[in-house]
Amino acid sequence: MGVLVIAEHDNHEIKGATLNTVTAAVALAAGDIEVLVAGENCQTVAEQAAAIKGISKVRMVDNGLYGNGLAEPFAALIVGLAEDYTHILLSHTTSGKNVAPRVAALLDVVQVSDIMEVQSSNTFVRPIYAGNALATVQADDPKLVITVRSTAFEKTGLGDEKVTIETMEAGKNPEISSFVGQELTRSERPELTSARIVVSGGRGMQSGDNFHLVEAVADKIGAGVGASRAAVDAGYVPNDYQVGQTGKIVAPELYVAVGISGAIQHLAGMKDSKVIVAINKDEEAPIFQVADYGLVGDLFEELPALTSELEKQGIKPR
Amino acid sequence: MKILVAVKRVIDYNVKVRVKGDNTGVELTNVKMSMNPFDEIAVEEAIRLHEAGIATEVIAVSLGEAKCAETIRTALAMGADRGIHVKTDEELQPLAVAKLLKAICEKETPDMVIVGKQAIDDDCSQTGQMLAALMGWAQGTFASKVEINDGKAQITREIDGGLETVELSMPIVVTTDLRLNEPRYASLPNIMKAKKKQIDEYSPEDLKIDASPRLKTLRVDEPPPRQGGGKVADVAELVDKLKNEAGVI
Numbered sequence: 001m002g003v004l005v006i007a008e009h010d011n012h013e014i015k016g017a018t019l020n021t022v023t024a025a026v027a028l029a030a031g032d033i034e035v036l037v038a039g040e041n042c043q044t045v046a047e048q049a050a051a052i053k054g055i056s057k058v059r060m061v062d063n064g065l066y067g068n069g070l071a072e073p074f075a076a077l078i079v080g081l082a083e084d085y086t087h088i089l090l091s092h093t094t095s096g097k098n099v100a101p102r103v104a105a106l107l108d109v110v111q112v113s114d115i116m117e118v119q120s121s122n123t124f125v126r127p128i129y130a131g132n133a134l135a136t137v138q139a140d141d142p143k144l145v146i147t148v149r150s151t152a153f154e155k156t157g158l159g160d161e162k163v164t165i166e167t168m169e170a171g172k173n174p175e176i177s178s179f180v181g182q183e184l185t186r187s188e189r190p191e192l193t194s195a196r197i198v199v200s201g202g203r204g205m206q207s208g209d210n211f212h213l214v215e216a217v218a219d220k221i222g223a224g225v226g227a228s229r230a231a232v233d234a235g236y237v238p239n240d241y242q243v244g245q246t247g248k249i250v251a252p253e254l255y256v257a258v259g260i261s262g263a264i265q266h267l268a269g270m271k272d273s274k275v276i277v278a279i280n281k282d283e284e285a286p287i288f289q290v291a292d293y294g295l296v297g298d299l300f301e302e303l304p305a306l307t308s309e310l311e312k313q314g315i316k317p318r
Numbered sequence: 319m320k321i322l323v324a325v326k327r328v329i330d331y332n333v334k335v336r337v338k339g340d341n342t343g344v345e346l347t348n349v350k351m352s353m354n355p356f357d358e359i360a361v362e363e364a365i366r367l368h369e370a371g372i373a374t375e376v377i378a379v380s381l382g383e384a385k386c387a388e389t390i391r392t393a394l395a396m397g398a399d400r401g402i403h404v405k406t407d408e409e410l411q412p413l414a415v416a417k418l419l420k421a422i423c424e425k426e427t428p429d430m431v432i433v434g435k436q437a438i439d440d441d442c443s444q445t446g447q448m449l450a451a452l453m454g455w456a457q458g459t460f461a462s463k464v465e466i467n468d469g470k471a472q473i474t475r476e477i478d479g480g481l482e483t484v485e486l487s488m489p490i491v492v493t494t495d496l497r498l499n500e501p502r503y504a505s506l507p508n509i510m511k512a513k514k515k516q517i518d519e520y521s522p523e524d525l526k527i528d529a530s531p532r533l534k535t536l537r538v539d540e541p542p543p544r545q546g547g548g549k550v551a552d553v554a555e556l557v558d559k560l561k562n563e564a565g566v567i
Contacts, residue, residue, distance in 0.1 A: 068482075070484065071447070071457055071459070072456055072457070075451065093478050094460060094475075094476070094477045094478045095477065095478070097443050097447075097459070097460075098447065098457075098459050098460070099447075100444075100447075101412070101443070101444035101445075101446075101447035101448045101451070102447045102448070102450065102451040102457070103451075104413065104444070104448065105413060105416055105447070105448035105449075105451035105452050106451045106452075108413075109413075109532075110411075110413060110532045110533050111412070111413075111442070111444050111448075112533065113441065113442045113443060113444060114441065123536070127441065127541075128344075128439065128440055128441055128538070129329070129335040129344065129438070129439060129441070130438065130441065131541060132334075132335045132541070133335060133337050133344055133538050133539065133540065133541070134538065134539045134540075134541055135535050135537075135538050136535070136536040136537045136538075136539070137533050137534065137535050137536065138533070138534045138536055139532065139533050139534070140532070140534070141532060174454070174456075175487075176454075176455065176456040176486065176487045177456040177457075177484055177485070177486045177487070178484065178485045179482075179483075179484055179485075180472065180483040180484055180485050181482070181483050182477075182480065182481070182482045182483070183480050183481045183482075184479045184480035185479060185480045191478075191479065193478070197566070197567070221567050238480075239462075239476055239495075239496070239497055240476070240477075240478065240479055240480055245438075246496055248478075253566045254560065254564070254566040254567065264334070265331075271544055274564075274566070275560070275564045275566050276544075276546065277556065277560070288546065288547060288549075289546050289547060290544045290546040291546045291547070291548065292546060292548050292564070293548050293549070293550050293556055293559055293560070293564075294546075294547070294548060294549045294550070295549070295550050295552070295553070295556055296549070297552075302553060305552075305553045306553045306556065306557070309553045309554055309556075309557045310557060310567075313557055313561065315557065315561065315567050318567075
């Protein structure tokens with residue numbers, strides 16, 4: 001018996017979140033850790049996975065059924081492998097959240113969602129009420145399905161040695177779903193949940209066009225660009241920019257909140273960041289209560305000034 | 319086409335949640351309760367499908383204590399046709415809810431079940447997917463658009479990095495994301511009318527489901543507070559602090 005970690009990837013590259021999930025798997029101390037790479041033409045991903053430190057094997061299924069991560073065939077595949085494991089771990093991302101409960105229900109076992117801490121192989125800390133409370137929970141089921149909050153665990157490193165890649169046959173296709181298409185927001189900037197620095201704009205930006213001021217700062221320091229729900233609801237930027245309780249949870253080294261008042265729902269998504277900067281003209285804004293460095297001022301003056309100061313000081317993306 | 323919507327009674331999203339002094343949970347006495355916001359979106363979507371002539375009946379289901387009947391009334395006032403209340407004082411966890419909903423689905427044979435993508439109390443994000451699995455149905459999770467044509471559903475889903483569209487064979491489970499629609503407010507006449515609509519009651523025993531909790535909560539704590547409140551005078555000081563004090567740029 002051991003632990004199965006479901007790798008998240010786009011058939012070319014393994015997603016960083018998988019490396020955080022492996023760290024949580026190590027903390028379980030529940031036997032060997034194996035990584036499942038299911039995809040289409042995903043050999044390179046399997047090879048990347050094989051270099052993850054601390055794992056004992058990669059199991060790969062290369063089949064068109066899994067090319068787009070459709071929940072129905074993917075869950076069926078995982079359930080077929082479940083016998084060999086006491087724990088099945090996925091990242092708490094949209095794809096992990098889509099598949100994990102399906103697996104748990106088919107196995108008739110509990111799922112523990114979004115764990116932040118492993119206390120033992122069956123006891124975990126997880127946020128409830130958008131992180132306004134932390135619950136310590138214990139599950140006695142013989143098998144557990146778990147989704148892992150990436151920002152709560154370090155990434156496991158990659159080593160020079162590679163473990164064996166075992167190739168497996170595809171599972172059954174329930175034939176009730178098919179993939180039609182995808183529209184990904186193209187960006188040269190780092191992805192929000194894995195970025196070292198995030199700069200977010202709020203309703204104070206006043207329009208989508210003004211986001212170029214945020215982007216200019218972000219590009220000087222190699223940051224990802226996010227937004228508050230208010231800015232998303234106002235239509236300034238797409239929904240996948242959203243940081244907060246109902247959007248993405250981020251915990252970068254540096255989080256810069258611009259024109260964001262700091263509603264509970266936004267704070268829930270970023271308050272675990274290492275250093276928080278707030279720029280807002282309202283000095284009473286709640287965001288200043290969590291900010292390490294607050295700058296009271298008009299963002300339409302401060303942002304261009306910040307961009308030129310970064311330029312002047314020769315600050316470059318790391 | 320019949321649609322079943324599941325609605326959960328939770329602490330209102332505007333209420334600041336407080337952890338109980340004895341760390342056994344959060345304070346629920348004298349706290350305003352409302353329908354889970356994602357479930358409101360589910361009800362709205364079902365009603366719109368009804369109004370568009372695609373759905374013929376919308377049934378609102380809630381599971382839990384006696385007061386869940388109020389949550390069902392809210393859904394009826396928004397426009398659902400009738401309600402089902404699975405009444406129990408026991409804590410219901412997602413897998414138990416999915417099993418109870420499955421039992422209801424077997425009685426009512428809906429073509430579609432719509433639920434919120436997560437409840438804002440336990441934040442599990444499990445019930446819809448679990449129900450789909452138990453029924454052997456396809457699932458359209460985190461939906462921002464639902465289109466029904468010739469026994470198939472095209473669901474646009476919010477995923478990390480953008481949008482994805484899947485085609486599903488009916489019956490299906492849909493879980494709602496924020497941008498699917500904006501829920502309506504119930505009008506006074508509709509609130510009055512809702513009082514006359516039928517709500518059937520069942521217990522987990524009637525449905526022959528063991529709904530006992532499988533995940534034990536050992537304790538609940540406040541998250542560690544964050545020390546903030548530092549200020550800088552201008553961008554020059556900000557850049558200096560970030561570079562030399564925090565060392566993050």
